[in-house]
Amino acid sequence: MAKVALLVGISEYEPGLNPLPSAVRDVEAVCEVLLHPEMGGFAASDIILLKNPERQAVEMAIETLFSGRHKDDLLLLYFSGHGMKDDRGRLYLATRNTSKTPQGELIRSTSVSANFIHDRMSGSSCSKRGRRWG
Numbered sequence: 001m002a003k004v005a006l007l008v009g010i011s012e013y014e015p016g017l018n019p020l021p022s023a024v025r026d027v028e029a030v031c032e033v034l035l036h037p038e039m040g041g042f043a044a045s046d047i048i049l050l051k052n053p054e055r056q057a058v059e060m061a062i063e064t065l066f067s068g069r070h071k072d073d074l075l076l077l078y079f080s081g082h083g084m085k086d087d088r089g090r091l092y093l094a095t096r097n098t099s100k101t102p103q104g105e106l107i108r109s110t111s112v113s114a115n116f117i118h119d120r121m122s123g124s125s126c127s128k129r130g131r132r133w134g
Contacts, residue, residue, distance in 0.1 A: 010081030
């Protein structure tokens with residue numbers, strides 16, 4: 001059984017989104033808990049920590065996290081940052097380069113769609129037990 005975690009913290013944003021100084025500190029704290037032998041028990045080599053990445057880096061890391069896994073693997077995806085909805089109410093995770101139009105609408109191609117994450121989770125071979133999204 002593999003134990004793998006992807007921790008994403010976004011504190012810095014393009015103009016139009018407020019910075020979240022604690023987001024990167026959040027993922028650093030979660031990382032410490034996961035590394036603690038009596039709490040998380042994760043190996044340092046099995047934790048991917050992304051601080052203020054752009055959309056493509058986040059999507060690549062998510063795809064890597066969920067691909068090629070086995071039924072008994074334990075996978076953790078943790079995100080600290082802004083969540084946004086588009087004009088149709090669909091959820092997106094904002095990344096460092098997330099932008100809005102001059103009218104204030106989300107430019108979807110600059111953020112990570114919750115549907116993208118759900119699709120990668122659903123396509124994974126790891127056990128479906130304990131999956132939480134929301």
